[in-house]
Amino acid sequence: MEIDKLTIEEIKNGYKFDKDINSYVCNSCGRTFEVGEIHPFDGRLFEASRAIKIHLSKEHKDYLKELLYNNSKYNTLTDNQKELLFLIYSDKNDKEIAKTLDISPSTVRHQRFMFREKAKQAKMYLAIYEQVMEKKSHKDEAIIPIHNSATMVDDRYLITEKEREQILKTTFESLSPLKLKTFPKKEKKKVVVLKMISEQLEKGRPYTEKELNEILKEIYDDYVVIRRYLVDYGFMERTNDCTEYWLK
Template identity: 60%
Template structure:
């Protein structure tokens, strides 16, 4: 799941509730638990809300460490900061952490203070951002979220909902089935077009090169170019042998 689509509360819990599907889903592995169903965990049985909690605890016990090590472009922690967070997660005392790192206890307390200050800054920034840019009445200024594994992030990814709608309408001759008229040379249009084409693939599924080609060729005759840009822009990944492809 893309971190930009999750609330802070969901990220902390490690799972989300999908009201449309009436189920809970694990952020890490995608496993779902439907409301109304009973699930066995060990020798006991639980409803979905408790089963997803136990799943997160038992299957992803190091969930917080996984967050610290997340390779998302949104994770801006330095290696030193990541090391500190891992030690804080372990519930060691400030004195024990200081001994582990070979520094003074006051240094560790100063680091905690700095983290707390950054959190306060983030709260103010988030409040301002949501107030200014997430006003649903101002649709033409809403920026489309950038996919998590985007490469070379620059102005090409700054696309409003209004711009995206216009690009899709002028670039595709049909939305169902999806048919591309021409693959634009303009970078911003490429990103929007590729994002739309990506919807034809399933998250978590591996595709052979032949399968990828078949899907892309049904959309646009120059499927090799589309495939190359999907990789280049970080929408898809592949193994070294180019025999397996998957969504990033």
């Protein structure tokens, strides 16, 4: 889930509408439902806007849990807060929650109050931030978004759009098809290169090691290095035995 590319409503709903592909896209698994196509479920046919909701109810029925317990760097809730929020969502009263968590009802009420206050703070911050950002006039100076699954968030991710364009121009022989000259040593360049390569892969699709190697070979001869760094930098995950890889 790419938080920076979703509205609050899209995050809550579990899906977004992508105008570029005229499709509804699931936030969790990336499955798409194109407008104009008919999508089958349990022997019945549905148009796209209904099909995405049925998909969510069947494949991601615990979507709130996915939100609460995802490992995004933006999820700063503690384990206790996550558990408490889920119990509140489950429509339990304060006494029931207190008994489950072995705390006092007054502690539960206090935490409810704090959640509400934090939500108000977040609204104010968003209003101020969006007003400031809407006024910006220098696109080249905009910082490119950090991918949600980044494993090491530090200065290497302070990359402007202008820097990104320059890195792409100097490190790749061609952008279509994608051909890398050499894998860079500088961290900022690695981030830009790896992100570009990751965009050549399909979301929600598992790749065998052989399939991934074949794709990466077309981009750069030392595909093993690229494969390792895609995992190290959090663009991809893999099974413990390294037989299967997928985009995070």
